[in-house]
Amino acid sequence: MKHGIVTGSSRGIGLATVELLINQSNSKVIGSSTSGENPFEHSNFKCLKLDLSSSVSIKKFVENLGDIKLDFLINNAGVLIEKSDELNIHMEQLKHTFDINVFGTIKFTEMLLPLFTPKAHIINITSDWGSFSEQNFDAFQPHYKMSKAALNMYTKLLAKRLEEKHITVSSLDPGWTQTDMGGKTAPRLPKDVAIDIFNLVNANVESGQFWHQGKIRKW
Numbered sequence: 001m002k003h004g005i006v007t008g009s010s011r012g013i014g015l016a017t018v019e020l021l022i023n024q025s026n027s028k029v030i031g032s033s034t035s036g037e038n039p040f041e042h043s044n045f046k047c048l049k050l051d052l053s054s055s056v057s058i059k060k061f062v063e064n065l066g067d068i069k070l071d072f073l074i075n076n077a078g079v080l081i082e083k084s085d086e087l088n089i090h091m092e093q094l095k096h097t098f099d100i101n102v103f104g105t106i107k108f109t110e111m112l113l114p115l116f117t118p119k120a121h122i123i124n125i126t127s128d129w130g131s132f133s134e135q136n137f138d139a140f141q142p143h144y145k146m147s148k149a150a151l152n153m154y155t156k157l158l159a160k161r162l163e164e165k166h167i168t169v170s171s172l173d174p175g176w177t178q179t180d181m182g183g184k185t186a187p188r189l190p191k192d193v194a195i196d197i198f199n200l201v202n203a204n205v206e207s208g209q210f211w212h213q214g215k216i217r218k219w
């Protein structure tokens with residue numbers, strides 16, 4: 001049985017991923033939400049409270065894990081707080097976005113490092129908006145884009161650091177998806193992305209790569 005964590009499991013992509021992992025594989029999963037509540041209930045699943053903008057909350061979450069070993073971590077929780085037509089930099093928005101998508105996610109991951117088994121897989125859910133090779137690049141939502149680009153670099157750095165421990169680190173770009181964040185007109189459904197994440201977690205792949213729909217994509 002595999003043990004792992006999926007952050008942001010209360011809605012959207014995280015919720016669909018937890019449902020798939022529990023129903024389609026022999027996994028025991030710990031999820032998270034900012035309230036500690038989760039609509040999904042199962043004997044192999046529990047949800048703990050986690051606010052990635054708070055060091056105290058991150059520490060408490062890790063303490064509550066107790067003496068467990070982790071086979072996977074899906075860093076899925078994230079925020080997009082700016083409007084769709086935002087072009088300008090607002091330092092408060094930049095700081096708040098980085099607090100959750102970058103600093104909190106990195107602090108959380110670093111605190112969990114001693115718990116990973118050899119061959120464990122850490123997947124950072126980033127975005128095509130955090131890519132430097134995006135064909136349809138525009139200047140909207142700069143805070144979010146910078147945060148996901150930074151998280152992509154963390155993937156590469158951590159993959160190098162953990163090479164000798166045989167721990168795989170990946171970034172995954174879900175594509176535009178129908179969630180509270182993505183809105184109602186997005187072409188992909190959370191369950192489609194859950195399948196991509198599920199397949200990547202269970203695959204033996206090269207570490208330090210950026211994935212989209214089962215294929216390596218350009219950074």
Ligand SMILES: NC(=O)c1ccc[n+]([C@@H]2O[C@H](COP(=O)([O-])OP(=O)(O)OC[C@H]3O[C@@H](n4cnc5c(N)ncnc54)[C@H](OP(=O)(O)O)[C@@H]3O)[C@@H](O)[C@H]2O)c1
Pocket residue numbers: 007008009010011012013014032033034035050051052053075076077078079100125126127128173174175176177178179180181182183186
């Ligand atoms: N949807 C898209 O089109 C799209 C595209 C590219 C990348 N992504 C990425 O995919 C991931 C999931 O996105 P989604 O669309 O499923 O988002 P979502 O529906 O908005 O869900 C976000 C999740 O993150 C959690 N969260 C929010 N603020 C948090 C905080 N301060 N600390 C800890 N957890 C927090 C939420 O918990 P609560 O319910 O408690 O608020 C929720 O479970 C994100 O990293 C996002 O950037 C999404």
